[in-house]
Amino acid sequence: MHDVPTYDPAAVEETWQARWVERHTNEPDLDRPARPFFNLMMFPYPSAEGLHVGNMFAFTGADIFGRFQRLQGHDVFEPMGFDAFGIHSENYALSVGTHPGKLIPRNIDTFRRQLRRFGGMFDWRHELSTTDPAYYKWTQWLFLQLFNAKLAYKKRAAVNWCPKDKTVLANEQVINGRCERCDTPVEQRSLDQWFFKITEYAERLLRNLDTLDWSDSTLALQRNWIGKSEGAELVFRTPAGQAITVFTTRPDTVFGATYLVLAPEHPLVEALTAAEQRADVRAYQRQVQSKDVVSRRVGDREKTGVFLGSYARNPATGDAVPIWIGDYVLMEYGTGAIMAVPAHDDRDHEFATQFKLPIRQVVRVEGETLPFVSEDGLLMNSGRFDGRPCRDGGREIVAWLAAQQVATPRVQYRLHDWCISRQRYWGPPIPIIYCDRCGPVGVPERDLPVLLPPFEDFRPDDSGVSPLARHTEWYNVPCPQCSAPGRRETDVSDTFLDSSWYYLRYPSTEFDDRPFDPDRTRTWLPVTTYIGGNEHAVLHLLYSRFITMVLKDQGRVSFEEPFPKLRAHGLIVKDGAKMSKSRGNVVIPDAYIKQWGADTFRMYLMFLGPFQEGGDFRDEGITGVRRFLEKVWALAHEAVRTADGRLPEAVERKLHQTIRKVTTDTATLGYNTAIAAMMEYVNVIREHGAGSRGAMRPLILMLAPYAPHLAEELWVLLGGTGRSVFDERWPSYDERLAEAGDVEIAVQVNGKLRARLALPRGASQDDVVARALAEEGVKKFVDGNPVKKVVYVQDRLVNLVV
RNA sequence: GCCCGGGUGGCGAAAUCGGUAGACGCAAGGGACUUAAAAUCCCUUGGGGGCAACCCCAUGCAGGUUCGAGUCCUGCCCCGGGCACCA
Numbered sequence: 001m002h003d004v005p006t007y008d009p010a011a012v013e014e015t016w017q018a019r020w021v022e023r024h025t026n027e028p029d030l031d032r033p034a035r036p037f038f039n040l041m042m043f044p045y046p047s048a049e050g051l052h053v054g055n056m057f058a059f060t061g062a063d064i065f066g067r068f069q070r071l072q073g074h075d076v077f078e079p080m081g082f083d084a085f086g087i088h089s090e091n092y093a094l095s096v097g098t099h100p101g102k103l104i105p106r107n108i109d110t111f112r113r114q115l116r117r118f119g120g121m122f123d124w125r126h127e128l129s130t131t132d133p134a135y136y137k138w139t140q141w142l143f144l145q146l147f148n149a150k151l152a153y154k155k156r157a158a159v160n161w162c163p164k165d166k167t168v169l170a171n172e173q174v175i176n177g178r179c180e181r182c183d184t185p186v187e188q189r190s191l192d193q194w195f196f197k198i199t200e201y202a203e204r205l206l207r208n209l210d211t212l213d214w215s216d217s218t219l220a221l222q223r224n225w226i227g228k229s230e231g232a233e234l235v236f237r238t239p240a241g242q243a244i245t246v247f248t249t250r251p252d253t254v255f256g257a258t259y260l261v262l263a264p265e266h267p268l269v270e271a272l273t274a275a276e277q278r279a280d281v282r283a284y285q286r287q288v289q290s291k292d293v294v295s296r297r298v299g300d301r302e303k304t305g306v307f308l309g310s311y312a313r314n315p316a317t318g319d320a321v322p323i324w325i326g327d328y329v330l331m332e333y334g335t336g337a338i339m340a341v342p343a344h345d346d347r348d349h350e351f352a353t354q355f356k357l358p359i360r361q362v363v364r365v366e367g368e369t370l371p372f373v374s375e376d377g378l379l380m381n382s383g384r385f386d387g388r389p390c391r392d393g394g395r396e397i398v399a400w401l402a403a404q405q406v407a408t409p410r411v412q413y414r415l416h417d418w419c420i421s422r423q424r425y426w427g428p429p430i431p432i433i434y435c436d437r438c439g440p441v442g443v444p445e446r447d448l449p450v451l452l453p454p455f456e457d458f459r460p461d462d463s464g465v466s467p468l469a470r471h472t473e474w475y476n477v478p479c480p481q482c483s484a485p486g487r488r489e490t491d492v493s494d495t496f497l498d499s500s501w502y503y504l505r506y507p508s509t510e511f512d513d514r515p516f517d518p519d520r521t522r523t524w525l526p527v528t529t530y531i532g533g534n535e536h537a538v539l540h541l542l543y544s545r546f547i548t549m550v551l552k553d554q555g556r557v558s559f560e561e562p563f564p565k566l567r568a569h570g571l572i573v574k575d576g577a578k579m580s581k582s583r584g585n586v587v588i589p590d591a592y593i594k595q596w597g598a599d600t601f602r603m604y605l606m607f608l609g610p611f612q613e614g615g616d617f618r619d620e621g622i623t624g625v626r627r628f629l630e631k632v633w634a635l636a637h638e639a640v641r642t643a644d645g646r647l648p649e650a651v652e653r654k655l656h657q658t659i660r661k662v663t664t665d666t667a668t669l670g671y672n673t674a675i676a677a678m679m680e681y682v683n684v685i686r687e688h689g690a691g692s693r694g695a696m697r698p699l700i701l702m703l704a705p706y707a708p709h710l711a712e713e714l715w716v717l718l719g720g721t722g723r724s725v726f727d728e729r730w731p732s733y734d735e736r737l738a739e740a741g742d743v744e745i746a747v748q749v750n751g752k753l754r755a756r757l758a759l760p761r762g763a764s765q766d767d768v769v770a771r772a773l774a775e776e777g778v779k780k781f782v783d784g785n786p787v788k789k790v791v792y793v794q795d796r797l798v799n800l801v802v
Numbered sequence: 803g804c805c806c807g808g809g810u811g812g813c814g815a816a817a818u819c820g821g822u823a824g825a826c827g828c829a830a831g832g833g834a835c836u837u838a839a840a841a842u843c844c845c846u847u848g849g850g851g852g853c854a855a856c857c858c859c860a861u862g863c864a865g866g867u868u869c870g871a872g873u874c875c876u877g878c879c880c881c882g883g884g885c886a887c888c889a
Contacts, residue, residue, distance in 0.1 A: 217883085220806045224885055231889085248889060261889095303887085328887040338889045346803085347887055414888055534883080571883090607827070608814060613807085616814060624827045673816070676826035683826090746822040751870040753822055777856080791869050797821050801869050 009597025033075035039066035042532030067705035086495035130498035137449035138515035227414025247334030252394030256362035257339035274309025425458035427492030435479035570614025599707035635691035659733035
């Protein structure tokens with residue numbers, strides 16, 4: 001064995017990272033690409049802790065995909081940016097006594113350094129940060145497009161208020177009644193808020209899901225979130241003529257509705273309350289209001305409520321049914337009022353039992369006892385609808401009641417309008433000026449951006465208004481329409497608005513007079529492949545789809561789905577447990593990259609489990625990958641000194657099988673098995689002592705997406721003359737060579753494996769059976785019995801049934 | 803409660819149009835080289851039985867379909883994630 005120079009990843013990686021910059025290797029021609037491929041990954045929030053291993057895992061997987069596409073001959077655009085506005089940065093700045101405006105640039109510097117160091121194929125010409133006025137100018141512009149289209153509106157609303165972060169939260173940011181950031185129980189407050197009418201797009205957002213190439217889990221999450229229910233609104237009238245409208249998904253059970261329940265906040269409660277019940281009703285309402293959202297929604301589920309002392313007529317039966325209020329009915333969903341069918345709804349049953357209300361069975365299902373909710377039954381106690389199947393009967397009942405003007409078919413979504421205002425500092429100011437004469441007026445485009453003033457005093461307070469509202473010199477401005485004294489909106493917008501359009505900005509970052517250039521957008525969008533975590537399956541992805549639909553409706557883009565192909569990666573855990581600071585098991589990538597090199601670290605991350613499922617990070621495992629790269633390094637150096645000739649047959653066959661496997665696996669993000677296949681190939685080369693150029697060059701090409709620095713280095717060593725291995729083409733394989741040689745055929749007797757035969761491909765059934773019967777191990781089990789049946793699978797298996 | 807995933811060696815995991823279970827890697831044990839160690843190389847490694855060729859058992863549990871089931875069907879159990887008093 002000749003001397004092989006030591007593999008020094010740090011040196012190799014530094015050299016090539018410098019060359020990539022000098023040679024503009026990662027900068028595609030954005031104006032005239034032959035085969036554009038927009039490889040997008042979810043941009044990170046630049047935390048003070050730096051890039052963590054979860055980011056690194058995601059970016060590595062996405063980068064491998066981009067590099068693979070590049071080798072397939074695409075012009076791959078792989079940009080990177082920073083989602084740097086938001087409560088997280090602001091809270092961190094407060095906790096360490098600095099200003100987010102100072103903190104964020106430092107954090108971004110760290111991230112940029114880390115992202116270069118791990119070897120991402122990023123086009124840094126197109127880096128963006130959502131906090132850059134050149135970016136948020138257009139975030140504000142986007143708000144104005146929705147405002148002008150009447151898709152943004154302000155309303156006083158009971159909103160989620162986090163007493164710790166002192167801000168309003170979107171429904172999506174409330175987890176089990178608690179703030180998703182700080183876990184504080186969320187309170188209800190009534191404030192004026194800006195909303196986007198995403199509910200107007202609910203049906204389209206739902207329907208389009210069928211056209212998307214997304215993972216099933218992500219699609220399911222979105223469907224769930226949109227939460228479509230079909231049913232009807234039914235009207236119950238009081239003797240005084242008041243109409244109480246309820247929403248139900250089970251109009252077939254209306255004959256079983258024995259009472260009504262309204263949400264305690266329902267506007268009709270006052271009018272429906274009898275004098276003698278007034279005190280009790282008031283007390284109950286106060287009690288509910290004082291509950292925090294946690295105990296109302298998820299904590300104590302015991303049914304409570306109060307009788308209002310009045311009645312309404314069931315439109316189907318004509319019976320007078322009592323009207324109650326109860327906090328298990330929510331004002332935000334449906335009409336805030338329900339018809340209670342205690343026989344066929346568990347919650348209603350519980351309530352009726354508690355308060356001794358009548359229970360009337362109207363559905364019969366074999367073997368079921370009350371209460372049950374099945375729709376697979378026949379109606380009973382339902383007048384002329386008796387005996388009808390539930391679903392048909394329901395339709396007929398709605399038609400019957402609709403003719404009397406007391407029923408309307410209705411579709412209900414769980415999705416709420418998107419509350420986008422935040423009473424905080426670290427975000428883009430909402431570009432609105434209030435004028436006593438003109439009302440809310442959009443800031444004219446020529447005056448954008450509305451700069452976020454660099455106030456040192458940005459601490460939020462309990463007032464329910466933004467810190468910007470403390471600065472009269474900032475918010476007092478003339479009305480852009482009539483020049484009368486006006487006042488700026490002092491709320492800033494939600495971070496999810498920043499991230500709802502960043503993919504549109506990337507190809508157009510150099511244009512300061514337009515948010516996204518029409519030509520660039522036509523060339524590069526929609527995004528070819530989007531890779532990111534399922535934690536954004538609902539919020540970010542739903543908002544981005546909505547914004548894109550709005551832009552499409554305004555004729556600003558030609559597509560309505562920004563991410564036709566999306567792949568979600570899994571989560572990475574450490575030694576079987578979720579990483580967290582408190583557990584002390586957070587993996588800091590820098591230390592690993594320093595010790596092992598970026599190429600080894602990238603490959604290890606991809607080897608520890610299926611990319612789309614995540615995996616368990618264990619320190620011990622990394623040595624295997626490093627050993628593999630050392631072997632490749634040594635074989636390549638050996639190959640240089642070896643005369644090239646035809647590969648040994650076994651090596652050639654394995655090579656073609658490997659190219660086949662690595663190609664399909666890389667294309668489908670099956671990185672762990674692709675790496676395993678390359679390891680197998682290297683093992684075969686070593687067994688045959690066949691480390692020649694012909695054996696190694698295709699391997700280096702396949703390895704390039706995974707270990708780009710090493711591949712560049714070895715490509716030059718093996719005679720590559722171009723500027724980069726990524727200007728080469730992915731190797732192709734020959735199916736015939738991959739399938740050459742004998743196949744092993746399993747011989748079963750009665751389904752149990754008894755022997756293996758090595759035979760040429762394509763042997764006939766008769767030959768195989770004859771050979772099988774000659775085997776000792778087979779004879780023994782056939783034992784002279786006649787073979788009753790032969791199952792033969794060409795080139796794989798024969799099963800003799802005796 | 804509902805909706806997605808997922809349960810395979812000591813460990814991370816392969817194999818799903820039903821067709822040779824455990825590829826690849828880690829760890830462990832044995833050996834070679836070395837004054838020694840590291841590194842490297844070779845061998846063994848799911849469980850049980852046998853001197854051996856071999857045999858039996860084994861993919862969360864219980865059934866079923868099939869010549870044949872990790873894979874399909876029925877009913878359960880457990881783990882992870884999401885939604886959740888949504889009418």
